[in-house]
Amino acid sequence: xxxxxxxxxxxxxxxxxxxxxxxxxxxxxxxxxxxxxxxxxxxxxxxxxxxxxxxxxxxxxxxxxxxxxxxxxxxxxxxxxxxxxxxxxxxxxxxxxxxxxxxxxxxxxxxxxxxxxxxxxxxxxxxxxxxxxxxxxxxxxxxxxxxxxxxxxxxxxxxxxxxxxxxxxxxxxxxxxxxxxxxxxxxxxxxxxxxxxxxxxxxxxxxxxxxxxxxxxxxxxxxxxxxxxxxxxxxxxxxxxxxxxxxxxxxxxxxxxxxxxxxxxxxxxxxxxxxxxxxxxxxxxxxxxxxxxxxxxxxxxxxxxxxxxxxxxxxxxxxxxxxxxxxxxxxxxxxxxxxxxxxxxxxxxxxxxxxxxxxxxxxxxxxxxxxxxxxxxxxxxxxxxxxxxxxxxxxxxxxxxxxxxxxxxxxxxxxxxxxxxxxxxxxxxxxxxxxxxxxxxxxxxxxxxxxxxxxxxxxxxxxxxxxxxxxxxxxxxxxxxxxxxxxxxxxxxxxxxxxxxxxxxxxxxxxxxxxxxxxxxxxxxxxxxxxxxxxxxxxxxxxxxxxxxxxxxxxxxxx
Amino acid sequence: xxxxxxxxxxxxxxxxxxxxxxxxxxxxxxxxxxxxxxxxxxxxxxxxxxxxxxxxxxxxxxxxxxxxxxxxxxxxxxxxxxxxxxxx
Numbered sequence: 001x002x003x004x005x006x007x008x009x010x011x012x013x014x015x016x017x018x019x020x021x022x023x024x025x026x027x028x029x030x031x032x033x034x035x036x037x038x039x040x041x042x043x044x045x046x047x048x049x050x051x052x053x054x055x056x057x058x059x060x061x062x063x064x065x066x067x068x069x070x071x072x073x074x075x076x077x078x079x080x081x082x083x084x085x086x087x088x089x090x091x092x093x094x095x096x097x098x099x100x101x102x103x104x105x106x107x108x109x110x111x112x113x114x115x116x117x118x119x120x121x122x123x124x125x126x127x128x129x130x131x132x133x134x135x136x137x138x139x140x141x142x143x144x145x146x147x148x149x150x151x152x153x154x155x156x157x158x159x160x161x162x163x164x165x166x167x168x169x170x171x172x173x174x175x176x177x178x179x180x181x182x183x184x185x186x187x188x189x190x191x192x193x194x195x196x197x198x199x200x201x202x203x204x205x206x207x208x209x210x211x212x213x214x215x216x217x218x219x220x221x222x223x224x225x226x227x228x229x230x231x232x233x234x235x236x237x238x239x240x241x242x243x244x245x246x247x248x249x250x251x252x253x254x255x256x257x258x259x260x261x262x263x264x265x266x267x268x269x270x271x272x273x274x275x276x277x278x279x280x281x282x283x284x285x286x287x288x289x290x291x292x293x294x295x296x297x298x299x300x301x302x303x304x305x306x307x308x309x310x311x312x313x314x315x316x317x318x319x320x321x322x323x324x325x326x327x328x329x330x331x332x333x334x335x336x337x338x339x340x341x342x343x344x345x346x347x348x349x350x351x352x353x354x355x356x357x358x359x360x361x362x363x364x365x366x367x368x369x370x371x372x373x374x375x376x377x378x379x380x381x382x383x384x385x386x387x388x389x390x391x392x393x394x395x396x397x398x399x400x401x402x403x404x405x406x407x408x409x410x411x412x413x414x415x416x417x418x419x420x421x422x423x424x425x426x427x428x429x430x431x432x433x434x435x436x437x438x439x440x441x442x443x444x445x446x447x448x449x450x451x452x453x454x455x456x457x458x459x460x461x462x463x464x465x466x467x468x469x470x471x472x473x474x475x476x477x478x479x480x481x482x483x484x485x486x487x488x489x490x491x492x493x494x495x496x497x498x499x500x501x502x503x504x505x506x507x508x509x510x511x512x513x514x515x516x517x518x519x520x521x522x523x524x525x526x527x528x529x530x531x532x533x534x535x536x537x538x539x540x541x542x543x544x545x546x547x548x549x550x551x552x553x554x555x556x557x558x559x
Numbered sequence: 560x561x562x563x564x565x566x567x568x569x570x571x572x573x574x575x576x577x578x579x580x581x582x583x584x585x586x587x588x589x590x591x592x593x594x595x596x597x598x599x600x601x602x603x604x605x606x607x608x609x610x611x612x613x614x615x616x617x618x619x620x621x622x623x624x625x626x627x628x629x630x631x632x633x634x635x636x637x638x639x640x641x642x643x644x645x646x647x
Contacts, residue, residue, distance in 0.1 A: 016589070016593065019589075020586060020589060020590075023582070023585060023586075024582070027578065027581075027582050030578075031575075031578065056575060188575045188578075191575055191579070192575070192578065192579055192582065195579055195583070195622075196582075199583070199586070199615070199619065203611050203614075203615045206609070206611075207606045207607050207609055207611050208607075210607040210608065210609055211607035339605070340605060340606055340607065340611075341605075341606065341611065342598065342602035342603075342605055342606055342611065342612060343593070343597075343602075344589070344590040344593040344594070344597075344598075344612040345590055345611055345612050345615050348586055348590070348615075
């Protein structure tokens with residue numbers, strides 16, 4: 001998105017817009033300052049003292065994911081593919097989030113671990129712990145760089161500030177609040193960001209829909225442009241690249257819905273950490289389920305503006321028909337803002353975009369510093385110091401990580417399509433982890449050696465696909481190589497884990513209570529239903545059922 | 560963890576709902592005023608005939624008021640005793 005002619009996108013921001021934007025940053029830093037006063041131990045800093053209510057962690061859960069890639073990338077996909085993009089939300093996220101809440105959260109929260117790698121330590125021992133800790137930390141630094149780079153790119157495009165200045169300024173602001181207030185500051189800001197993002201996108205969607213004559217107007221305009229097939233979500237052939245309808249639907253359900261989505265949502269500590277910060281097992285289970293409600297609705301204010309842009313913004317319409325012009329799909333949202341929003345609401349919309357990009361980076365930083373401090377530093381480098389020592393390490397490592405992210409932002413700058421880069425990172429880091437996790441959680445025979453060896457071999461398999469496709473041995477378009485890599489990592493990890501388990505010694509059953517499904521008594525897997533967890537509307541199972549029904553209804557309406 | 564034994568003071572200013580209400584209250588006032596006094600016919604034409612500043616502003620003010628009411632109705636209690644507050 002950074003190669004286009006910049007003048008076309010320079011938004012005409014006025015004094016009021018800058019004022020509203022500045023006000024937002026005052027609030028962001030203020031929250032960091034206020035949260036600092038409530039941090040007295042490392043558990044406060046890294047897990048918010050496990051004290052947050054479920055609606056806060058639920059919204060933070062979704063805002064942490066609502067970063068640059070989500071907002072810009074999905075509106076771009078909306079402009080390019082139309083309604084099939086909904087699958088990234090309804091098939092590719094919501095079922096995995098419900099699974100995380102109902103099935104996996106009891107093990108995460110119930111075992112009182114402080115991070116996903118720590119779960120690996122309890123289940124498989126040190127080697128798997130170290131492998132997972134290091135690979136997670138590395139992945140977070142690389143992804144933080146992507147978020148930082150996108151943030152700076154938009155500041156550069158919208159406001160005309162130089163790229164390097166935007167990168168450093170954005171890094172300093174995110175550092176200021178995560179370094180001061182730890183996870184609480186990050187989570188509280190994510191909740192605020194969530195509402196600012198909605199306040200930015202909702203008016204844009206309403207104005208956009210009015211402009212094209214409502215939903216009916218959009219339908220007739222898209223049909224007139226010969227894109228009527230983009231109005232239904234299924235079978236989504238253009239998205240998957242499969243010409244056969246049944247194959248395409250199967251690809252969406254198994255490829256996107258299972259391996260990729262479950263890998264991302266259930267083992268990614270960036271997300272899981274938000275649930276771990278909640279105040280009870282019930283609240284932890286509800287966190288991803290509450291997050292699923294906005295996740296169902298967000299596509300309406302992200303994808304539909306993209307679709308409107310494709311029929312109403314002149315440059316975009318021409319680009320879609322001829323592939324020519326100075327814009328590309330990534331600019332859909334920015335072009336809509338430029339064309340439709342007057343000063344005032346424009347400032348809030350810019351604040352919303354920047355908010356979303358900072359949310360992504362803050363989430364990377366706050367999960368990185370937890371894993372680095374607990375799982376690497378405290379476990380293997382400097383052991384047995386008082387808690388204050390680790391709290392101060394946590395603060396300092398946040399500074400170090402921010403500096404590193406400025407570096408990795410320049411790596412991200414070298415990629416022309418950031419979604420490709422991101423997907424290759426996911427296939428390297430998340431797919432093998434998911435395989436090891438799911439096997440280890442349900443199969444008590446899986447041994448510690450299998451734990452780390454499976455992880456390593458899975459990552460190697462994915463890396464091999466990555467290298468082969470980079471040197472041109474495997475020819476796959478777009479993100480095809482990443483999907484293949486994720487699949488290879490998953491299969492290799494499972495096969496290696498089973499084979500190694502057969503010839504090595506498993507842990508004693510007694511050591512696996514609370515970590516493996518069949519060895520954990522039902523009572524400890526079940527959340528309480530009294531006190532602050534009373535009421536049917538606080539039962540994770542019932543909430544998940546409601547989400548599932550809405551998901552099915554939405555899929556039928558927009559089929 | 561049962562409700563009868565819950566002691567402590569309310570969280571007051573550092574209730575995230577109050578902070579969200581404050582930001583949207585200010586945003587709401589600013590753009591409502593802009594919608595009323597500083598919106599030209601050109602601005603309205605740009606936004607498909609809607610005075611979007613005015614309507615968004617009113618929406619934000621209502622939202623802020625609802626959040627304030629919620630925070631008043633169900634204040635956060637900060638426990639005075641330290642320790643695990645998990646409900647097991």
